[in-house]
Amino acid sequence: MADLAAEFALWLGEQGRAANTVASYRRDVAAYLRWCDVRPAGDVAARTLAAYVEHIRATKRPSSAARAVVALRIFHRWRDDDATKARPELAGLPVEAADQDHDLDEETVIRLIEATKGDTVERRRDAVCVALLYYSGLKASEAISLDLGDVAFDGKVITVDRDGPHERVLPAVPVLQRALTRWLEPSGRARLRPGTDAVLVNRRGKRLTRQGLWLVTGAVADRAGIGDSLSPNALRRACAAHLADRHVAPAAIAAFLGHTQRRAPGAAILNEAGWGGCNLVV
Numbered sequence: 005m006a007d008l009a010a011e012f013a014l015w016l017g018e019q020g021r022a023a024n025t026v027a028s029y030r031r032d033v034a035a036y037l038r039w040c041d042v043r044p045a046g047d048v049a050a051r052t053l054a055a056y057v058e059h060i061r062a063t064k065r066p067s068s069a070a071r072a073v074v075a076l077r078i079f080h081r082w083r084d085d086d087a088t089k090a091r092p093e094l095a096g097l098p099v100e101a102a103d104q105d106h107d108l109d110e111e112t113v114i115r116l117i118e119a120t121k122g123d124t125v126e127r128r129r130d131a132v133c134v135a136l137l138y139y140s141g142l143k144a145s146e147a148i149s150l151d152l153g154d155v156a157f158d159g160k161v162i163t164v165d166r167d168g169p170h171e172r173v174l175p176a177v178p179v180l181q182r183a184l185t186r187w188l189e190p191s192g193r194a195r196l197r198p199g200t201d202a203v204l205v206n207r208r209g210k211r212l213t214r215q216g217l218w219l220v221t222g223a224v225a226d227r228a229g230i231g232d233s234l235s236p237n238a239l240r241r242a243c244a245a246h247l248a249d250r251h252v253a254p255a256a257i258a259a260f261l262g263h264t265q266r267r268a269p270g271a272a273i274l275n276e277a278g279w280g281g282c283n284l285v286v
Contacts, residue, residue: 009034012079032075053080108242112230113138116239117179119227126207128183128192133204133212133220135183137236139280140164140174141243141261144236148212150203152188159184160271170262175271177280250277 013030017023039056053076061069108116116138120131136147146164154163159181165171176184187193193205202211212220217236225234240261247257256273259266274280 008083009037012082015082016078028071029075029078032072033079036072036076036079107245108238110246112228113239113242113246115228115230116224116234119224123191125192125195128187129204130220130224132180132183132187133217133236134224134239135180136162136204137221137239138243139177139180141240141247143240143262144214144217146170146262147236148202148204148214148217151201152203153201155184155188155203159188165262172259172262172268174260174268175274177271177274179280247277247279250279252277252279 009030012033013026016026016029036056039059057069057073057076060072064072116134117131120127120134122128133147136142136150137144140162142150142164149165150162151166154166155161155176156163160176161173162176163171163173187203193203196205196207196209198205198209200209200211204212204217206212206216221234221236221239225231244257244261247260248254252269252273255264255266256269258264259268262268
């Protein structure tokens with residue numbers, strides 16, 4: 005069973021997961037397999053799985069238990085279905101995630117967008133950060149890695165993770181287009197005299213770091229009155245959830261977020277769903 009956990013970890017690494025995440029998920033899965041008395045994962049009954057979830061919630065810190073549940077969802081989908089279709093979902097397991105407290109409904113996202121309004125450089129930067137994370141569903145690492153050359157056609161198309169494992173070309177919906185235009189015009193990014201081609205820069209004109217992006221989303225959340233610890237990933241999750249609410253096909257959402265190698269949905273699908281147009285007009 006240790007080999008199975010190792011194979012799972014290897015696959016996670018090939019999907020571009022961070023090294024710390026791979027190590028944590030491998031430990032969670034290895035512990036689960038030991039608890040199941042070394043039986044193949046495909047033979048574990050749903051009630052056994054549920055019992056294990058109850059066990060870790062009773063013996064682990066809430067954040068550790070929630071992370072383990074996420075690891076088990078991914079593991080079972082990989083082990084029992086097909087690795088090319090693996091997603092962090094599994095029927096029969098609770099849907100809690102490690103930072104569920106920050107799941108966002110559309111009203112809350114509207115408040116976040118409202119909290120980025122203003123003509124200062126910082127507010128324009130905040131607006132484009134939130135728009136990239138929510139309207140394009142970018143991971144924090146993808147957002148801070150964007151270069152000016154990744155934005156084309158007057159801000160209507162962005163290329164994410166160029167030449168990377170999750171490269172995709174995404175249409176920039178109207179709200180994101182406006183945020184990009186305001187940020188990239190002379191009164192925006194240029195005023196910081198950036199010494200880099202990065203789209204997102206800090207006050208010193210250097211590429212925004214992951215920690216810097218967390219500070220931005222936390223500051224926006226604080227102004228919106230929803231706390232001061234909002235993670236960039238909460239906006240990415242909200243993107244997926246709200247697209248699903250608009251009946252966008254799961255395969256299209258997976259491609260949009262870079263979970264699969266399929267071509268990301270074009271502007272027509274997003275426009276039909278009202279994404280970035282009629283749902284949150286700013």
